[in-house]
Amino acid sequence: MEWKAIKPYHLFQHQSSWYVINVEGMFANTINEAAARMLEVINAEPVTQPEPLREELRKLGLLAEGRGQIQTDKKGLKKEPFPVISMCLFLTQSCNLKCVYCYGDGGGYGTGGSMEEKTALQAVNWLLEQAGKIKKLHIGFFGGEPFINFPLMKAVVEHAEKKVLEMGKKIDFHTTTNATLLNDERIAFIKEHQIATVISFDGPKEIQDAQRPYANGEGSYDTTVPKIKKLLAAVPETPGHAVIVGNTEPELVKEALQEIGFSEVSIVPASQSLFAGESDRTKKARTQRILQALEKEAENWISLTKSRNSEALKILKARNGLYQGLMALLHNTKKRYACGAGLSSAAVSCAGDIYLCHRFVGRDEYKLGNVFERDLNREEYQKSPVTGSGVCVACFAKYYCAGGCKHDNVGSSGSVAIPSEDMCRLRCRELELAAVIACRLDTEDKKFLIEREIFTPKPCPLDF
Numbered sequence: 001m002e003w004k005a006i007k008p009y010h011l012f013q014h015q016s017s018w019y020v021i022n023v024e025g026m027f028a029n030t031i032n033e034a035a036a037r038m039l040e041v042i043n044a045e046p047v048t049q050p051e052p053l054r055e056e057l058r059k060l061g062l063l064a065e066g067r068g069q070i071q072t073d074k075k076g077l078k079k080e081p082f083p084v085i086s087m088c089l090f091l092t093q094s095c096n097l098k099c100v101y102c103y104g105d106g107g108g109y110g111t112g113g114s115m116e117e118k119t120a121l122q123a124v125n126w127l128l129e130q131a132g133k134i135k136k137l138h139i140g141f142f143g144g145e146p147f148i149n150f151p152l153m154k155a156v157v158e159h160a161e162k163k164v165l166e167m168g169k170k171i172d173f174h175t176t177t178n179a180t181l182l183n184d185e186r187i188a189f190i191k192e193h194q195i196a197t198v199i200s201f202d203g204p205k206e207i208q209d210a211q212r213p214y215a216n217g218e219g220s221y222d223t224t225v226p227k228i229k230k231l232l233a234a235v236p237e238t239p240g241h242a243v244i245v246g247n248t249e250p251e252l253v254k255e256a257l258q259e260i261g262f263s264e265v266s267i268v269p270a271s272q273s274l275f276a277g278e279s280d281r282t283k284k285a286r287t288q289r290i291l292q293a294l295e296k297e298a299e300n301w302i303s304l305t306k307s308r309n310s311e312a313l314k315i316l317k318a319r320n321g322l323y324q325g326l327m328a329l330l331h332n333t334k335k336r337y338a339c340g341a342g343l344s345s346a347a348v349s350c351a352g353d354i355y356l357c358h359r360f361v362g363r364d365e366y367k368l369g370n371v372f373e374r375d376l377n378r379e380e381y382q383k384s385p386v387t388g389s390g391v392c393v394a395c396f397a398k399y400y401c402a403g404g405c406k407h408d409n410v411g412s413s414g415s416v417a418i419p420s421e422d423m424c425r426l427r428c429r430e431l432e433l434a435a436v437i438a439c440r441l442d443t444e445d446k447k448f449l450i451e452r453e454i455f456t457p458k459p460c461p462l463d464f
């Protein structure tokens with residue numbers, strides 16, 4: 001990837017209007033051609049901005065002053081080294097489904113197997129030690145299908161709850177399950193211990209059966225839906241999470257999940273890293289299709305807001321295409337890391353090996369240590385991609401994308417730090433289109449979106 005100069009303003013035209021994204025301030029404006037020319041001059045010589053010019057920029061609202069807050073987590077963590085406070089525990093590395101898009105080799109992640117109790121309890125102790133003074137910890141149960149090893153889930157919850165009580169800390173649990181193994185006892189356990197559960201389910205019967213068959217090839221829709229309904233009766237807020245492969249319409253999937261009873265639904269396209277074996281031509285064609293869908297989505301955000309169609313807007317939000325960028329520009333938030341992998345979170349395999357995140361489990365080159373050992377080798381992941389000398393430093397979308405998913409990067413380039421050009425095109429265009437929407441919505445539009453809980457209000461800087 002070629003080196004680019006760092007520019008404070010990103011200028012672009014959309015439907016013959018000029019827009020500018022203030023990179024450090026993380027906000028967008030519409031501008032006229034004269035202002036665009038002026039900003040081009042500044043971009044060519046960004047270090048020296050004489051005061052009269054600054055005054056001009058100030059009048060146009062184009063200076064970053066006071067805007068652009070580095071995003072922190074709830075504890076306000078900004079600085080490395082980050083204590084590990086969140087652990088994804090692989091109770092089992094086997095699964096009873098064979099999803100077509102599984103990145104974990106059918107749930108086995110190379111080695112397969114089940115976690116032993118002594119490893120699981122040591123992992124809890126390891127997390128407590130890593131967290132240091134941090135009071136609130138998180139454990140996620142993962143697999144394979146985590147409910148295959150339900151007795152171990154119970155043992156971990158019991159041990160962790162006892163330990164945090166002794167140490168004056170707090171802990172919460174979460175899991176993602178395909179719901180095939182839920183029964184009355186397990187649903188009662190989820191409810192009693194407030195295990196935040198996400199159901200992965202792909203929607204209409206034909207799609208669920210085709211994308212998520214049992215190991216013997218049989219469809220999983222008919223056997224799973226009654227179990228999901230039972231869980232929803234006990235824990236109605238349980239969200240459904242669907243993965244889209246190919247050209248499936250997200251609206252169709254959302255409707256199918258709502259029909260089952262989910263009130264909260266998220267929908268994502270299958271991971272980019274699954275397409276690593278594709279030819280360049282196929283990749284470009286897929287990127288082009290996604291770009292076209294994003295252009296349409298931007299128009300939809302504007303027209304549906306102007307026509308006050310909150311139901312359709314909620315579907316757009318669930319689709320998660322331009323929403324994150326829109327929020328980042330409206331709240332002026334700057335991400336330094338795309339995720340917590342190698343920072344505040346880690347995944348622990350059945351053998352007790354610690355990895356960057358759940359998707360890396362089983363890949364030795366991304367192993368950071370073991371819960372029975374003291375050393376944790378993760379210095380190289382502590383550097384933010386938006387600073388230093390990597391490819392992201394001069395990118396106008398860096399505070400939105402922050403280097404992308406490390407696993408996707410490995411899938412396309414072989415390195416956690418080198419993104420694919422296709423992914424960068426998508427991230428950059430997402431931010432541009434989010435800027436177009438942000439600029440074309442007026443105060444009343446934004447007020448409506450906040451009232452309908454489609455947008456979240458900008459957090460007050462004095463909130464702690």
Ligand code: SF4
Binds near residue numbers: 427428
């Ligand atoms: S990975 Fe993201 S931040 Fe880095 S160059 Fe690509 S779009 Fe920009």
Ligand code: SF4
Binds near residue numbers: 340
């Ligand atoms: S590296 Fe990718 S898959 Fe892993 S936690 Fe980060 S975003 Fe998620």
